[in-house]
Amino acid sequence: MKIGAKDKLLQEELNTVESESAAEEALRLERVGYRYKADSKPVLDEITFSLKPGEWVTIAGPSGCGKSTLARILVGDLPRAGGGLRTGEVMVNGIDPADAKIADTARTIGLVFQDPDAQLVLGRVEDEVAFGPENLCLPPELIRRQVAAALEAAGLEERRRDSIAELSGGGRQRTAIASVLALETPILVLDEAASNLDAAGRKRLQELLQRLHRQGRTLLVVTGRLDELALAATRLIVLDEDGHLVQDGSSDALLREERPLLRQLGLLPAELRVRATGGGSPNMEPPAAPLLEISGLTFQYGRNAPAVLEDVSLKLQPGEWHLLTGDNGSGKTTLSRLLLGLLPLPPGSIFWQGHDIAGISLYKLAEEIGYVFQQPEQQFVTANVMEELLYEPRCQLRLRAKDDLPKQVIQRAEEVLQLLGLSLEQDASPYLLSGGKKRLLSAASVFMTGKKLIILDEPTAGADYLGAGRLSALCRKAVQEGTSILMITHEPEFFAGEYTIRWHLENGRLNRT
Amino acid sequence: MSAEETKKSIRDRIRFSAFTTAEIVMMAMLAAANGVLTMYISPVNQLLNGLGGPIATSTITGLYMLYGMLACYLIRKPGTAVITFGIGAVVQSFMGSAYGIPSAFAAAACYMVVAEAVFAVFRYRKWGMAQMMLAGGALVPIWFFFAVRMFGYVKWGGDILALALVVRIVSGIVLSGILSKLVGDALVKSGLLRRFAAAKSTLEG
Amino acid sequence: MNTGLNLHKLDPLSKLVALFSVALLAMYWDTPAPLLLLLTLLLVLARYGAGIGWLKLLGRMGYIILFALPLFVITAISVPGEGAQLFPGLSISAGAVSYAAAISLRMFCMFLSSVIYIWSTDPQDFVVIMANRLKLPYRLVYGVSMALAFLPLLEKEGRIQAQARKLRFGRAPRGLRERAMLRRESLVAVFSGAIRRVEQTAGAMEAKGFGAYSSRTYLREVRIERSGYVIMLTSLIFASVMMMF
Ligand SMILES: Nc1ncnc2c1ncn2[C@@H]1O[C@H](COP(=O)(O)OP(=O)(O)OP(=O)(O)O)[C@@H](O)[C@H]1O
Ligand SMILES: Nc1ncnc2c1ncn2[C@@H]1O[C@H](COP(=O)(O)OP(=O)(O)OP(=O)(O)O)[C@@H](O)[C@H]1O
Ligand SMILES: [Mg+2]
Ligand SMILES: [Mg+2]
Secondary structure, eight states: OHHHHHHHHHHHHHHHHHHHHHTSOSEEEEEEEEESSTTSOOSEEEEEEEEOTTOEEEEEOOTTSSHHHHHHHHTTHHHHTTOOEEEEEEEETTBOTTTSOHHHHHHHEEEEOSOGGGGOOSSBHHHHHHHHHHHTTOOHHHHHHHHHHHHHHHTOGGGTTSBGGGSOHHHHHHHHHHHHHTTOOSEEEEESTTTTOOHHHHHHHHHHHHHHHHTTOEEEEEESSOOHHHHTSSEEEEEOTTSOEEEEEEHHHHHHHOHHHHHHTTSSOOOOOOOOOSSOOTTSOOOSSOSEEEEEEEEESSTTSOEEEEEEEEEEOTTOEEEEEEOTTSSHHHHHHHHTTOSOOOTTSEEETTEEGGGSOHHHHHHHEEEEOSSGGGGOOSSSHHHHHHHHHHHHTTOOSSSOOOHHHHHHHHHHHHHHTOGGGTTSOGGGSOHHHHHHHHHHGGGSSOOSEEEEESTTTTOOHHHHHHHHHHHHHHHHTTOEEEEEOSOGGGGTTSOOEEEEEETTEEEEO | OOHHHHHHHHHHHTOGGGOOHHHHHHHHHHHHHHHHHHHHHHHHHHHHHHHHHHHHHHTTGGGGGHHHHHHHHHHOOTTHHHHHHHHHHHHHHHHOOTTOHHHHHHHHHHHHHHHHHHHHHTTTTOOSHHHHHHHHHHTHHHHHHHHHHHTTGGGGOHHHHHHHHHHHHHHIIIIIIIHHHHHHHHHHHTTOOTTSHHHHHHHHO | OOSSOOGGGSOHHHHHHHHHHHHHHHHHOOSHHHHHHHHHHHHHIIIIISOOOHHHHHHHHHHHHHHHHHHHHHHHHHSOOOSOBSSSSSOOBHHHHHHHHHHHHHHHHHHHHHHHHHHHOOHHHHHHHHHHTSOOOHHHHHHHHHHHHHHHHHHHHHHHHHHHHHHHHOSOOOHHHHHHHHHHHHHHHHHHHHHHHHHHHHHHHHHTTTTSSSOOOOSSOOOOOHHHHHHHHHHHHHHHHHHHO
């Protein structure tokens, strides 16, 4: 058959690409620098390193140091898309991604971008995963095999026919991973690809990487923290805040000898603090009605859909800090959205200070409850980092955008920026911050006015330990001032030193742990 | 540049492979935005239809063409209107328009022909307010001619038809011509579109 | 439904040809009788060919009545009379009513045939057949897939943005001005968010090889079976014959 012959040719071509390059370096960077605008300060500075085929390397660095920028340079997305300026030399399997043909890059290197939503383009999971191999003209049988393997590796077999808009945050991230895996490129780059995954998902990803490593694929894991997944790599490359390469060596050796540096960069957790004292102790004087009460809540999307939540009950008092954990797709985001009536809510199941939430308007609730979305971009309302923090105080004081704010508000905003390490970026657009900083900013902005309850949906995903520590300090301070916090997270260990009440959501049921 | 050369350069640019991926995604995004917009103004449309009949609904016809005009304004390549209105028609079809799939396709076909013709007259080089207003107004009549036949407006009498046509043309000029230029300029100013022709031309001139 | 005709199994192209034939016929006729017949036929097809439940069908028809009824009334009033006056005083003639009925029925037919098409067609199949059979450049045809994927995302984004605004605003807005401002700002935010996403999405697509070659392969196979050709031919012939007499 004619088509079959063409496919075979392509396949052979692909094989030769792989075998030719096997001898050389998989990746070589020579004094690479990058600036997003010709007149701005470089994000990356004189980065030089190379990778042998089959190496498994972690690139770590604090939030905003240019890791994602580097990853995008490797696939040629930068400078093609951004219009920035790249200096130095980049070779990926012998080609320069900046001016290589699309086909050559796509067959050589695959990148899971940091933001899952920006890389999903087709409506359904299976179509999305098949997208890459189809573009490369692989024969349908081969595509079917690769898609099945990728779906299996990402734990998505059962959701292959689902619409992407209906997946949970972690589900979308898995889809993004699977869609790149299906390309089966010799080099694979993962940019914070585990940030929204549950513990099992991470473990699974780690095992997958081990398997790919054994198959001889070159792996590059980009991360802001050296957790188990990151340290599974044999080699570690460390960048500092200014985008310089400061360490390059075996993970074990660096971990042994450079602990202080790694800790200072926020790549390792600080020493465990003793349990915070004062404030936050839950049983001071139980008031008549709890701040928030959920009783017997059952919820399903659509009449024929399975129940996401079943008979969920919870009580929350002022000044308490609750942590909510659960697997991807277990319904955490759903539950948090129900608490504000953002989804159609059965009456008589959630009470705010003794009143049924179904009868309270969102505006009314928003006066007292702050909410941080799982996707930070969704809640930015201004074009400037500082303004983002000032927005809520301004609205509360009924001031227009031009009016001056009271001194203490500005001062508080500056303090928060300082605390988050965002002072330098205070005039930047929130949308152009790095992934981790976006998340910190979105979380911090709700702490600007005195709310009674703050709900945060995975605020530490993709943040480094420094950022997580800063956020944790912000929360601790709020709790001491009497605010309650309900935090959804896959990383409860970040808050190990705090007084927290923990809940776990499993199979639709909520249990205290 | 001589006329011969201009002709050649236009011919070169008419190849569809000349569109970058970002441009195609942009067209798709605008078509999708139009789909959402249509959904949201459908009740308005119904209300107008009930209150003031076809003349009242005519006032918002311009909004239905906005996305294609905006795409042309941002991308400025021959064929933009054809592709954008084409995608828009399929999207509307699958969303289920009250007027049926064939009318969605027919309307899109009318719009794409007129838009390409108008912009071709200016060689895809002039993108001032006047040109956009002209194109916005010009999109209306041909589809109106067909719609009148399809939905049986023919028998209303000349004056009502003429009035409806005038209202639609004005709506086209304002809501698709002027508005697309304003929105396009605002987008360019916001710095989101560095790689699109609209942004490049304002940077250069 | 083993009635021998399962519209879901039919390829999108043949169905499209049939759809357009129906539309042509519906536009050709301007008396109620044949249009009523056509509508009945379509109803049967919707129920037993596409498997749409009666209740659902009723709902859809209810929706289109909102459009068809005003059209009917206005046409009936504004068409100059031929034939007897139905109501003394009001200039509504039997001819006008018959014409108005035909126009409204035409609208029903166009709408219902489209409903059947949408109900029984997967948009992705449509895209594949456009690129595969009609040989349109796949990069452009994929604009349709993307647009259809963006649709629910944009809608969701719009909802979430509006909620986020309200939450960040933190109090009930006073007066129409503040309300309008909130509405406008969230609209702008959704739109600029969408535009912002364009470049990222394009970059991610190219990284996955979009546009690598002038053609591509497809995991799903959409073929035009013999029944498809039969449907295409029959509907074309049927429509032309009907229009000739
Ligand atoms: N499109 C852009 N335009 C201008 N500046 C940008 C853009 N994207 C990122 N930056 C800036 O470049 C710097 C590096 O960003 P990058 O996203 O590479 O950081 P990162 O190391 O991946 O951080 P994180 O761990 O938080 O994801 C940041 O200071 C950020 O503000
Ligand atoms: N709009 C929707 N329509 C239908 N189903 C949905 C919708 N949103 C979410 N779901 C489904 O509900 C379940 C719970 O989703 P939810 O987003 O609450 O999960 P989650 O616990 O927050 O997960 P993650 O840790 O991945 O963010 C998932 O199976 C998801 O697919
Ligand atoms: Mg990053
Ligand atoms: Mg979630």
